[in-house]
Amino acid sequence: MALPTDEEWTFFEETREGFEMLYSGQWVLIKGRTLVGVYDRQDDVFKGAALRFAGAGCLIRRVGDEVNRGGRPGRREALD
Numbered sequence: 001m002a003l004p005t006d007e008e009w010t011f012f013e014e015t016r017e018g019f020e021m022l023y024s025g026q027w028v029l030i031k032g033r034t035l036v037g038v039y040d041r042q043d044d045v046f047k048g049a050a051l052r053f054a055g056a057g058c059l060i061r062r063v064g065d066e067v068n069r070g071g072r073p074g075r076r077e078a079l080d
Helices: 006-023 042-053 066-070 075-079
Strands: 027-031 034-039 059-062
Touching: 006 027, 006 034, 006 059, 027 042, 034 042, 042 059
Parallel strands: none
Antiparallel strands: 027 034, 027 059
């Protein structure tokens, strides 16, 4: 799967506070500057991304995770 774009990271960072109020603990799927879906389970968000984007870049994050507060992961962390 391709890495998320700067546009997707920027959108997530700009909307993180609102997402935390609405979707805390859930998984979000972002393509460009669009929230494509919200999922309860990690495997469901990955399945949704695979079906919609077939390996193209998108951003998948769990809302409210402390890891997310540190900003964008490095390339190695993004691939793990």
